[in-house]
Amino acid sequence: MKKVLSALLILCLVFTLAACSSSTGSKDTATTDGSLDSVIKAGVLRVGVKEDVPNFGLRNTATGEIEGFEIDIVKLLAKEILGDENAYELTPVTAKTRGPLLDNGEVDLIIATFTITDERKLTYNFSTPYYEDAVGLLVKKDAGFKGLADMNGKVIGVAQSATSKEAVNKVATEKGITVSFSEYATYPEIKAALDSGRVDAFCVDGSILGGYVDDSTMILPDRFSPQQYGVTSKLDSLALTEAVDGYINEWLKDGTIEGLITKWGLNY
Amino acid sequence: MLDVFMNVFTPSNVEFLAKGMVLTLTLSVSVVIISIIFGTILALLRTYEKRVFGKLAGFYIEMFRNTPLLLWILVCCFMIPYGTIVIRGGLALTLYTSAVIAEIVRGGLNSVAEGQFEAAKSQGFTLIQTLILIVLPQCFKSIIPSLLSQVITTVKDTSFLQVVAIPEYTRSGFVVMGRYTTTPEVFMIFALLAIGYFVICFSLSCVVRGYQKRSEIAR
Amino acid sequence: MKSSNPFALWRWEKMFGEWQMFGEGFLRTIEVAALALILALVLGIIFGVISTSNNKVMRGIARVYVEFFQNTPLVIQVFFMYNGLAIAGLRLSVFMIGVLGVGIYHGAYVSEVVKTGITSISVGQVEAAKSQGFTYIQYMRYIILPQTIKIILPPLTNQAVNLIKNTSVLAMISGFDLMYMADSWASSSLDYGPSYVFAGFLYFMLCFPLATWARKYEERLKRQDTARIPFEPSEEAVTC
Numbered sequence: 096m097k098k099v100l101s102a103l104l105i106l107c108l109v110f111t112l113a114a115c116s117s118s119t120g121s122k123d124t125a126t127t128d129g130s131l132d133s134v135i136k137a138g139v140l141r142v143g144v145k146e147d148v149p150n151f152g153l154r155n156t157a158t159g160e161i162e163g164f165e166i167d168i169v170k171l172l173a174k175e176i177l178g179d180e181n182a183y184e185l186t187p188v189t190a191k192t193r194g195p196l197l198d199n200g201e202v203d204l205i206i207a208t209f210t211i212t213d214e215r216k217l218t219y220n221f222s223t224p225y226y227e228d229a230v231g232l233l234v235k236k237d238a239g240f241k242g243l244a245d246m247n248g249k250v251i252g253v254a255q256s257a258t259s260k261e262a263v264n265k266v267a268t269e270k271g272i273t274v275s276f277s278e279y280a281t282y283p284e285i286k287a288a289l290d291s292g293r294v295d296a297f298c299v300d301g302s303i304l305g306g307y308v309d310d311s312t313m314i315l316p317d318r319f320s321p322q323q324y325g326v327t328s329k330l331d332s333l334a335l336t337e338a339v340d341g342y343i344n345e346w347l348k349d350g351t352i353e354g355l356i357t358k359w360g361l362n363y
Numbered sequence: 364m365l366d367v368f369m370n371v372f373t374p375s376n377v378e379f380l381a382k383g384m385v386l387t388l389t390l391s392v393s394v395v396i397i398s399i400i401f402g403t404i405l406a407l408l409r410t411y412e413k414r415v416f417g418k419l420a421g422f423y424i425e426m427f428r429n430t431p432l433l434l435w436i437l438v439c440c441f442m443i444p445y446g447t448i449v450i451r452g453g454l455a456l457t458l459y460t461s462a463v464i465a466e467i468v469r470g471g472l473n474s475v476a477e478g479q480f481e482a483a484k485s486q487g488f489t490l491i492q493t494l495i496l497i498v499l500p501q502c503f504k505s506i507i508p509s510l511l512s513q514v515i516t517t518v519k520d521t522s523f524l525q526v527v528a529i530p531e532y533t534r535s536g537f538v539v540m541g542r543y544t545t546t547p548e549v550f551m552i553f554a555l556l557a558i559g560y561f562v563i564c565f566s567l568s569c570v571v572r573g574y575q576k577r578s579e580i581a582r
Numbered sequence: 583m584k585s586s587n588p589f590a591l592w593r594w595e596k597m598f599g600e601w602q603m604f605g606e607g608f609l610r611t612i613e614v615a616a617l618a619l620i621l622a623l624v625l626g627i628i629f630g631v632i633s634t635s636n637n638k639v640m641r642g643i644a645r646v647y648v649e650f651f652q653n654t655p656l657v658i659q660v661f662f663m664y665n666g667l668a669i670a671g672l673r674l675s676v677f678m679i680g681v682l683g684v685g686i687y688h689g690a691y692v693s694e695v696v697k698t699g700i701t702s703i704s705v706g707q708v709e710a711a712k713s714q715g716f717t718y719i720q721y722m723r724y725i726i727l728p729q730t731i732k733i734i735l736p737p738l739t740n741q742a743v744n745l746i747k748n749t750s751v752l753a754m755i756s757g758f759d760l761m762y763m764a765d766s767w768a769s770s771s772l773d774y775g776p777s778y779v780f781a782g783f784l785y786f787m788l789c790f791p792l793a794t795w796a797r798k799y800e801e802r803l804k805r806q807d808t809a810r811i812p813f814e815p816s817e818e819a820v821t822c
Contacts, residue, residue: 256769283541291668470815
């Protein structure tokens with residue numbers, strides 16, 4: 096009985112914690128918070144990137160380095176903010192771990208095929224989008240699916256914390272079909288589930304699917320819910336966000352981003 | 364059969380899996396060592412300090428023993444602001460294992476005869492001296508089989524860390540498995556994973572059994 | 583309502599708005615745990631008795647079962663059933679995998695507990711029974727096992743608590759149990775704090791009463807002084 100009471104006491108403490116600090120996060124004005132300065136002082140820009148998405152962020156198993164379009168953006172940012180395009184540190188992330196790693200301060204920015212949504216804007220800051228992709232479906236060739244319309248009643252595998260689930264749900268409702276979902280922690284698990292028939296489709300941004308296509312699978316032609324990727328920063332790192340946003344806008348205007356997209360073959 | 368074997372066990376795959384096993388073992392050993400230290404402190408507090416700290420220790424132990432390890436891994440990895448993901452995963456495992464080891468140590472402490480404290484006091488030992496020089500050595504001698512069993516469990520528990528993409532043995536196995544889609548290849552990888560853990564855990568359990576047999580003969 | 587505080591009040595409100603999801607997960611956890619526990623007990627008793635038999639082959643079979651399932655991680659066993667068997671053509675439902683995976687795994691531990699319990703009943707009783715003409719099955723059923731059950735109840739309860747906690751492995755294979763629901767909600771809404779605290783609280787409510795009952799029962803047994811308890815408290819405390 097005493098232990099139950101103390102459990103309840105702890106619960107009350109947690110609630111008090113919640114109530115006390117529900118105020119909004121912004122205190123200083125944008126240019127006076129220390130987020131940009133702390134990066135400059137540290138001398139290194141720490142960024143979370145994907146390491147399993149071809150052309151965006153993929154670990155080259157021969158050299159051990161991560162390479163891709165998003166890594167090039169990291170290099171450009173490092174050059175602008177710190178004057179040295181090699182002054183960066185990459186941390187591999189997954190859809191699930193990228194947000195928390197940003198909140199924890201382990202990385203300064205996330206450039207990891209992170210889709211901008213209104214709900215996410217409540218928790219993170221996003222730059223102007225640097226790329227637009229759309230959600231696609233990876234299916235087994237011999238399943239005979241030709242499009243989402245064929246998948247009434249099927250199971251779709253998605254990654255936890257990715258936007259794919261909502262995207263597919265919306266389109267499915269429009270087409271008048273119902274699908275169910277299975278969520279997994281990382282992409283290799285979804286691919287394994289597809290191989291073993293646990294799910295009928297692997298659903299995630301088309302660019303990411305590119306890394307998982309093999310002889311027995313194919314990507315369906317459907318593309319839905321255009322997803323815009325943004326450089327993500329912590330909610331209260333306003334100075335850093337502004338700086339990054341400025342650079343991204345500049346590069347969008349002067350064609351640098353376009354050039355990189357062509358370089359990595361990402362213009363579908 | 365042999366070509367499947369050669370296909371799956373390429374040098375780069377084997378190296379990748381080996382790295383995973385190294386991390387598994389490193390994590391297990393570090394977690395157990397820190398958990399024994401922290402767990403002993405908790406057990407001592409809970410057994411001999413009946414006011415504030417004892418109750419706090421009790422609360423800590425009950426909280427971690429009645430909730431799943433997976434929950435703490437998720438909490439630590441997603442909500443703690445410091446350290447790499449490996450450190451946070453290790454922290455979750457340590458916090459959890461400390462509670463378990465605290466109970467093991469407490470069992471050992473209770474088995475040390477009451478009379479030892481009185482005897483020590485009569486000889487002029489302070490409480491700390493009694494604990495360190497007399498009670499704890501006897502306690503640990505009696506709980507060695509249980510501690511070793513817990514080491515086995517901890518080695519297996521590191522496999523839970525795969526859910527946050529910590530590159531230990533199980534995760535490495537799954538990443539490798541992602542590139543193979545035929546039954547024999549997948550089975551072979553599972554077999555390798557199972558064998559890897561089995562070899563370590565079974566050897567440890569043989570040690571436990573050997574130790575128990577020896578201590579029974581001694582009795 | 584922007585806030586980077588993971589325990590903000592509005593996050594709690596949002597989570598409790600989804601209480602049905604958590605309720606379904608909680609129910610699923612209880613169902614899987616109950617069935618897995620029954621399976622573990624059945625397997626545990628069978629293999630526990632087999633491991634005390636005079637037949638060397640039977641003992642060997644029991645030993646293989648126990649050693650294999652005690653020395654490989656539950657995670658790998660479950661993933662094997664989920665993906666491995668499925669690729670080979672055998673696709674069990676996630677619920678089945680939960681019950682079978684957790685049940686068979688803990689069955690190995692329960693059988694060790696049963697074995698210790700059986701061997702602790704004095705040999706004299708077996709001899710006396712044999713001299714009265716009881717067969718093996720008869721003296722097991724009427725004399726040994728009833729006494730065994732009483733003294734193995736505390737460590738069995740410990741196993742039950744571990745079993746309930748281990749059902750959380752279902753979260754990794756999209757099993758729709760409590761942990762999966764909590765994790766799914768936490769990742770999609772980014773409301774980590776309330777989600778995990780609530781899930782932890784629910785698991786605690788399942789496990790703690792069991793654990794406390796076991797402790798009280800063990801103390802009562804000790805006071806009754808009729809049964810010699812073969813389990814060291816330190817042995818019982820080991821999780822699996």
